[in-house]
Amino acid sequence: MNRKEILKNVRNISESITKQLGFELVDLEYVKEFGSYFLRVYIDKLGGVTLDDCREVSELLGKKLDEEDLIKVAYYLEVSSPGLDRPLKTDNDLRRNLNKDIEIKLYKALNNKKMYEGMLSDFNEKEVIIIEDDDNQVKIPRDYISIIKLKIVF
Template identity: 50%
Template structure:
């Protein structure tokens, strides 16, 4: 089975379980690093993720993965928080973060800039809307965006 199909199969079987436990499946990857295969689940919840949360999810999905056995070779299962500066990839990510500060990186300059900062106001299938520091609302085409992530403030 291809890596893409493995991810699709694992997501179909494990995402509902993760959601039943009260978490969001933020991202899922199956990668080879230093000759080893890793199946990585990145989970989230509004109040943040603890080590106990990761262990709980790991135990439950490990049983499910044993049951469906989607990966023929050996692999390491990892469950973790995606981190504060992770990219917002899905509409679910965007919805969860409306009202928060984001940084948007573009493939090419718009108005002489490749980065925009502001409060995420909303999104559509084709655009992301932010309010910049100067109060101006800016609609940016999703096709022009290379990366969007939360800004980390200390």
């Protein structure tokens, strides 16, 4: 089984388990680093994720993955929250972060700018809409967008 097939099957299993436990599966990574394989599972829920939440998902997912025996090499299973600085990739990510401040980097300039900051006001399949600090509404085509992240303010 190739890497893509492994990820697809692991995603199906992970989505089932996380949903059953009341979490959202945010992302998966299956990577080789420094000679070791890592399966990283990122989960979230309203109000955030605790260490006990990660442990619970890890235990159930680990048992199920061992039963299914999809990954034929030794690997480390890591379950964690996605972190504050992670990219917002899916509609669920955007929905969860409506009315929050975000940063958007673009592949190509829009109105002579390749970086926008503002409050995430709305989105659809074609565009992301933000309100800048000066109350200016900007509609950014999704195919212009390189990355969207939460704006972290300390």
